[in-house]
Amino acid sequence: MVYITSWDDFVEKSVQLFRADPEKTRYGMKYRHCDGKLVLKVTDDRECIKFKTDQAQDAKKMEKLNNIFFTLMARGPEADISEVSGKDQVEAQPAKKGRGRKQ
Amino acid sequence: MVRLQQDPFLNELTNMFERTTDKGSVWVTLKHSSDKSKVQRNKMKTYGEKIEYKCLVRATDGKKTISTVME
Numbered sequence: 001m002v003y004i005t006s007w008d009d010f011v012e013k014s015v016q017l018f019r020a021d022p023e024k025t026r027y028g029m030k031y032r033h034c035d036g037k038l039v040l041k042v043t044d045d046r047e048c049i050k051f052k053t054d055q056a057q058d059a060k061k062m063e064k065l066n067n068i069f070f071t072l073m074a075r076g077p078e079a080d081i082s083e084v085s086g087k088d089q090v091e092a093q094p095a096k097k098g099r100g101r102k103q
Numbered sequence: 104m105v106r107l108q109q110d111p112f113l114n115e116l117t118n119m120f121e122r123t124t125d126k127g128s129v130w131v132t133l134k135h136s137s138d139k140s141k142v143q144r145n146k147m148k149t150y151g152e153k154i155e156y157k158c159l160v161r162a163t164d165g166k167k168t169i170s171t172v173m174e
Contacts, residue, residue: 018135022156028132033124066133073135073158074173 003050007061010051014042015068015081017049022077027069029062038062104161104168112160112171119164127164134159138172 004010018025025044031037039052040062068081107115119129136159137144147154158173 022135026132026134028130030128030130031120032128033120034126069133070158070173073133073156076156077135 002048003052007051007058010040010049011065011068013049014065015072017042017044017047018069018072019077020044022072040065104170106170109171109173112162112169115169116162119162119167123164130163130165132161134161136172
């Protein structure tokens, strides 16, 4: 099981995995209040990435990732999640809504 | 595996978290699903019908499992 230490890397890799195989990819969370530990797992049954934490501050990040996955899974892998995460996505739709491109 | 509507699901999920404060784990899984069997999906594909996908959410405390769909 690969534990990823960087949150942003974990998010990016998760979205990539999902978009590559939306039929098989699933996102799981395991929470143990007695240990104060949260583990997130994204897998397509071929590759698996995990993220673990015991920090309360990571709860907000997890919530954002949950929203990203809700959007992707309910609307489809092509769904635009830039409003959800508030970040520029690498695969941004070309010239959408006249957004200026960073040179 | 119990399929619930969204509000009862949330209620039961909250109960699960409350029950496992001193001991135990809660697992929550999200999956992109059409909620149809492979046979049904293949049939829909051959007829050219569009398959609608939803987000399937499952939660378990190791003993009981509940689920719901989000569209």
